[in-house]
Amino acid sequence: MESQAFKLFLAFIGVMAVGFGIVATTRESPQEKLQGAFLQTSSLLSKLALEKCTDAVRKEAGTHPYTPSESSGDHTTNATLIWNNVGTVKRAECRYVMDQGITLLRVDDRVLIEKEAPQLGGAAPKPAHH
Template identity: 70%
Template sequence: MESQAFKLFLAFLAVMAVGFGIVATTKETPQEKMQGAFLQTSSLLSNLALDKCTAAVKQEVGAQPYTPSESNSDHMTYVHLTWSNVGSAKHAECRYIMDQGITLLKIDDRTVIEKTLSQTSTGEKPKGEHH
C-alpha cells in the first residue's frame, strides 16, 4: 500500500517537472511579440479615444453617449466614432488621432472642433478643443 502511494507521488512529481520544463523552454517569437504590441496599442488607442470622445460629446450635448453606432480605425493612429440619438442630438461624430487628441467633433450639423493639417503642424489648438 505504501509503495503505491509513493509511486503515485513520484509520478505526480514527474508530470510537474515535465510541465515546468515545457513552460521554461517555450519562448515567445518576435512575431508573437509584435502581435502582442499591436493588440496592446490598438486597445489603448480605442479606449483613450472612446473616453475622450464620450466626454466631449457629453459636454456638448449634456447626455451620456454609450456604445457608438459606428466606429472606424486603422488601429495605430486614429479612431473615428459616430453615435446616433444622443440626448437632443440626432448625430454625433468624433475623430481622435494619437498624439493630437480630438481633431473633429460634430454634433448634428454643427462643427464644434475641426483641426486641420496646418493647425496640427504649427502646434495651434482650435478654440474649444477637448484633450
C-alpha cells in the first residue's frame, strides 16, 4: 500500500514538474505584447468616450442616450460617437480624444464644445512679436 501511494506521489510530482516546465518556456512574443497593449488602449478609449460623451449628451438632451447610432475613430487616440433622436435632440455628435477629454460636442446645429487638437510631433508655434 505504501509503495502504491509513493508511486502516485512521484507521478504527481512528475506532472507538476512538466507543467512548470511548459509554463516557464512559454513566453509572449513582442507582437503578442503589442496586440495586448493595443486592445487595452482601445478598450480604455471606448469606455472613456462612451462614459464622458453619454454624460455630456444626457445633460443637453435631458434624457439618457443609449447605444450610439454611429461610432468612428482610430481606436488608439480618439473616438467619435453619434446619437440620433435622443429626446428632443435629432442628432448629437461627440468626439473624445485620449488625454484631452471631449474636444467636440455638437447637438443639432449648436456647437457646444470645439477644441483644436494639438499638432503631433512638434512644439506649438511661438507667437510673433511686433
